[in-house]
Amino acid sequence: MSLHLSAMNLEKHNQRMQLLADVTYKIRQSLDLHEILQTTVTEVRQLLDADRVVMFQIHADGAGTVVQEAVLPGWSESINQNIVDTCFGPNFLESYRNGRVSAINDIEKAPITPCHADLLRQFEVKANLVIPIVSQDQLWGLLIAHQCSAPREWQEFEVDLLKQLADQAGIALAQARLLADLNQAHQQLRFHVENSPLAVIEWDHACRIQRWSAQAERIFGWSAAEVMGRGPDHWFIHTDDLHLFREQVLNLTGHPFPTPASLDRDQLTRNYTKRGDLIDCEWYSSALFDKTGHLVSILSMAQDVSARQQSEAALQQLNRELEMRVEQRTAALQESEQRFRSLFEAAPDFIYVLDTQGVIQHVNPVVIERAGYSKSELVGHPFVKLFTPKSQVLCQQQFSDLLAVGNHRQELEFVGKNGKVLTVDCSFKVVKDLRGQTSVLVVQRDISDRKALERIKDEFISVVSHELRTPLTSIHGSIKLLATGQLGDLSDDGQQMLDIADQNTDRLVRLVSDVLDLQRIESGQAKICKQLCDTADLMTHATDAMRSMAYHHNVTLKSTPLLTMVWANPDYMVQTLTNLISNAIKFSKPGGTVELAAELRIEERRVKQSMAQQDGPQNPLPLKIKHTELWFQIIDQGQGIPADKLESVFERFKQVDASDAREKGGTGLGLAICRKIVEQHGGKIWVESVLGQGSCFFVALPMSCWLVEKAEISFC
Amino acid sequence: MAERHILIIDDEQAIQAVASLSLKMEANWQVLTANSGAEGLATATQEQPDAILLDVMMPNMDGIETFQQLQQTPLTCNIPVILLTAKAQAAEQQQFQNLGVAGVITKPFNSLTLARQIAQLLGWSP
Numbered sequence: 001m002s003l004h005l006s007a008m009n010l011e012k013h014n015q016r017m018q019l020l021a022d023v024t025y026k027i028r029q030s031l032d033l034h035e036i037l038q039t040t041v042t043e044v045r046q047l048l049d050a051d052r053v054v055m056f057q058i059h060a061d062g063a064g065t066v067v068q069e070a071v072l073p074g075w076s077e078s079i080n081q082n083i084v085d086t087c088f089g090p091n092f093l094e095s096y097r098n099g100r101v102s103a104i105n106d107i108e109k110a111p112i113t114p115c116h117a118d119l120l121r122q123f124e125v126k127a128n129l130v131i132p133i134v135s136q137d138q139l140w141g142l143l144i145a146h147q148c149s150a151p152r153e154w155q156e157f158e159v160d161l162l163k164q165l166a167d168q169a170g171i172a173l174a175q176a177r178l179l180a181d182l183n184q185a186h187q188q189l190r191f192h193v194e195n196s197p198l199a200v201i202e203w204d205h206a207c208r209i210q211r212w213s214a215q216a217e218r219i220f221g222w223s224a225a226e227v228m229g230r231g232p233d234h235w236f237i238h239t240d241d242l243h244l245f246r247e248q249v250l251n252l253t254g255h256p257f258p259t260p261a262s263l264d265r266d267q268l269t270r271n272y273t274k275r276g277d278l279i280d281c282e283w284y285s286s287a288l289f290d291k292t293g294h295l296v297s298i299l300s301m302a303q304d305v306s307a308r309q310q311s312e313a314a315l316q317q318l319n320r321e322l323e324m325r326v327e328q329r330t331a332a333l334q335e336s337e338q339r340f341r342s343l344f345e346a347a348p349d350f351i352y353v354l355d356t357q358g359v360i361q362h363v364n365p366v367v368i369e370r371a372g373y374s375k376s377e378l379v380g381h382p383f384v385k386l387f388t389p390k391s392q393v394l395c396q397q398q399f400s401d402l403l404a405v406g407n408h409r410q411e412l413e414f415v416g417k418n419g420k421v422l423t424v425d426c427s428f429k430v431v432k433d434l435r436g437q438t439s440v441l442v443v444q445r446d447i448s449d450r451k452a453l454e455r456i457k458d459e460f461i462s463v464v465s466h467e468l469r470t471p472l473t474s475i476h477g478s479i480k481l482l483a484t485g486q487l488g489d490l491s492d493d494g495q496q497m498l499d500i501a502d503q504n505t506d507r508l509v510r511l512v513s514d515v516l517d518l519q520r521i522e523s524g525q526a527k528i529c530k531q532l533c534d535t536a537d538l539m540t541h542a543t544d545a546m547r548s549m550a551y552h553h554n555v556t557l558k559s560t561p562l563l564t565m566v567w568a569n570p571d572y573m574v575q576t577l578t579n580l581i582s583n584a585i586k587f588s589k590p591g592g593t594v595e596l597a598a599e600l601r602i603e604e605r606r607v608k609q610s611m612a613q614q615d616g617p618q619n620p621l622p623l624k625i626k627h628t629e630l631w632f633q634i635i636d637q638g639q640g641i642p643a644d645k646l647e648s649v650f651e652r653f654k655q656v657d658a659s660d661a662r663e664k665g666g667t668g669l670g671l672a673i674c675r676k677i678v679e680q681h682g683g684k685i686w687v688e689s690v691l692g693q694g695s696c697f698f699v700a701l702p703m704s705c706w707l708v709e710k711a712e713i714s715f716c
Numbered sequence: 717m718a719e720r721h722i723l724i725i726d727d728e729q730a731i732q733a734v735a736s737l738s739l740k741m742e743a744n745w746q747v748l749t750a751n752s753g754a755e756g757l758a759t760a761t762q763e764q765p766d767a768i769l770l771d772v773m774m775p776n777m778d779g780i781e782t783f784q785q786l787q788q789t790p791l792t793c794n795i796p797v798i799l800l801t802a803k804a805q806a807a808e809q810q811q812f813q814n815l816g817v818a819g820v821i822t823k824p825f826n827s828l829t830l831a832r833q834i835a836q837l838l839g840w841s842p
């Protein structure tokens with residue numbers, strides 16, 4: 001009997017195990033989540049012959065959803081219903097996580113909360129069996145069997161069976177999730193591969209193309225179908241670069257397993273496109289090995305870097321050119337520097353480089369050799385301290401303006417180390433180096449000898465002036481007194497001789513004056529100190545001085561004074577005008593007219609582009625300036641001057657006719673003096689003449705020029 | 717012209733003679749002469765002339781120094797002095813004027829109009 005029972009039990013056990021295996025097989029057959037759930041609830045319902053079996057998925061917040069249901073017709077459906085954990089106890093989730101199984105045979109009698117009972121009643125549940133489903137160590141949900149028709153006593157084997165089925169379902173769910181994850185990852189990868197700007201090519205273990213992305217087609221031109229199964233050969237890679245690709249493969253495939261093989265360094269090859277173009281490609285590759293260490297595939301990513309290569313090549317070319325130019329420029333600068341240094345070192349003049357505060361930064365060797373100072377006594381010390389107190393004041397006054405003006409020249413008194421004072425001519429020039437740093441370059445020339453010579457000349461002129469004029473005074477004065485006749489009568493011949501002596505003494509006096517005048521002006525002793533002069537006054541003084549002479553020559557002297565101001569030396573200008581008027585009177589016929597006139601001449605001139613930029617780009621000088629001159633004109637109706645003598649009349653001792661010297665009493669130096677005076681004013685003097693009709697002497701003096709409105713840019 | 721006493725101080729006797737004769741003939745002025753600055757100082761102090769015609773370029777004591785001495789001497793400081801110079805440049809003449817002299821006459825002077833020139837400089841009536 002017992003043996004029979006045991007056999008029956010064993011039979012039942014086998015049947016149950018078979019059943020479990022069958023159901024498990026069905027559950028595990030699918031990797032589709034929906035199918036797994038559907039199969040589970042269906043098989044379990046059949047197995048238990050229950051009225052309803054549901055899969056209740058629990059969410060993170062504790063609520064849940066009936067995600068699958070197998071229910072007999074006639075009973076209410078609960079599919080997709082969300083059930084919130086308000087009825088259950090606070091720890092119900094935790095208990096199910098720990099594997100708790102809940103088997104309620106009769107809900108009316110079970111020790112459950114009233115709201116739990118109410119919930120169950122909603123679904124017409126009389127008996128309730130709940131098994132947790134754990135997947136990947138997480139509580140996924142609950143497998144619930146309902147008996148709605150009547151209370152039911154759940155058997156132990158039913159509970160065990162459900163537990164095992166729940167485990168299998170958990171495994172199946174995990175597998176399904178993995179598959180879903182895998183599919184998603186695959187989708188993502190596929191997306192990235194297809195949308196990557198890089199060509200993605202996968203080679204199999206024999207280096208045959210097995211994957212060719214859309215970008216690969218865009219870059220190289222071939223479709224996937226055209227290249228599938230082909231190896232990297234001459235059709236694809238430049239002959240000379242094939243070895244590079246092969247090396248890369250070798251590096252990858254020779255890599256020790258199991259460390260993943262990839263290359264940190266990109267590879268550059270020339271590749272052919274379908275069109276036959278050769279492009280530069282940058283390759284990044286990695287190798288995949290299986291568990292046994294065999295190569296599965298090589299993944300290569302490539303990008304067309306032709307444009308970049310060309311840019312790099314162009315850039316390198318530019319760099320080379322730039323380097324060459326820099327070399328040339330450096331060589332030129334070095335040469336210039338060397339030249340400057342040679343000049344600086346070898347120049348006979350003293351050369352200093354000062355900073356903007358007037359402190360000496362550099363000196364050339366000549367300063368040290370000849371001035372007697374050591375370098376440390378000069379460099380770092382104020383430049384002005386090398387001069388006498390009077391010169392220091394002059395120098396300091398000008399230095400502050402120098403930086404604005406740019407250059408300046410000045411005579412100063414330099415004191416050597418031994419106390420000796422030298423007169424020097426200093427030229428100051430503001431310079432800027434390539435970094436924009438400002439310095440002042442000073443070239444100092446010793447003009448003591450020249451000054452001594454000038455002093456000697458001055459003294460000579462002074463002495464000569466005195467020595468010549470003193471006896472002349474006696475001669476001239478005494479002859480004049482004799483000529484009055486008040487000291488006794490002379491014979492006709494005697495009177496004639498006296499007249500000759502008188503005239504020639506006058507001539508000698510004038511000659512001495514003119515020679516000394518010319519000498520003074522040429523030597524620079526006669527400094528033209530200019531001031532603002534009224535032109536009308538100058539003209540009036542000149543004509544007044546000549547009225548007597550004009551009267552004696554029976555010449556009418558006319559003048560139209562011009563009311564304007566001119567920057568000139570008034571005495572020298574009057575001397576010039578009187579000289580010219582005197583000549584005009586001398587060479588006019590009796591009854592003739594000599595006229596002194598003046599006018600302003602305004603001329604528009606274009607300046608060069610470089611001058612126009614002197615004021616800086618924010619305030620450019622206009623390109624047209626008005627150049628104004630004051631023109632004096634001395635017009636006579638005399639004998640005129642031949643055309644070939646119009647220039648030479650201004651030379652010394654050159655007159656139109658040699659006889660003029662005697663007849664007109666001229667010294668031959670008057671016009672030369674006029675020219676010197678006018679030139680020292682920065683002006684011009686010239687003559688226009690018609691023989692037999694008269695002459696017009698012009699004196700043009702510069703006035704200050706001013707700027708007109710801006711003109712459009714054009715070049716002179 | 718009114719009678720005047722003029723002292724001529726010049727180391728050149730020829731110029732003394734010409735100037736003296738000129739002033740006598742033109743204006744009938746009385747003329748005293750001195751051959752040097754020192755002699756001129758003494759004569760001026762003693763004779764108190766109406767004006768002094770003083771040469772600039774003289775040895776030992778030149779005209780400028782003589783003038784300064786005349787100015788420092790109470791008896792002579794009010795006697796007007798006219799410098800006689802061979803330096804004709806305006807700048808040089810201005811330097812002399814700045815000393816405080818009454819006037820400057822350049823050599824060679826016009827011996828026919830010397831008196832008139834002196835009278836004009838000193839503001840004497842014709």
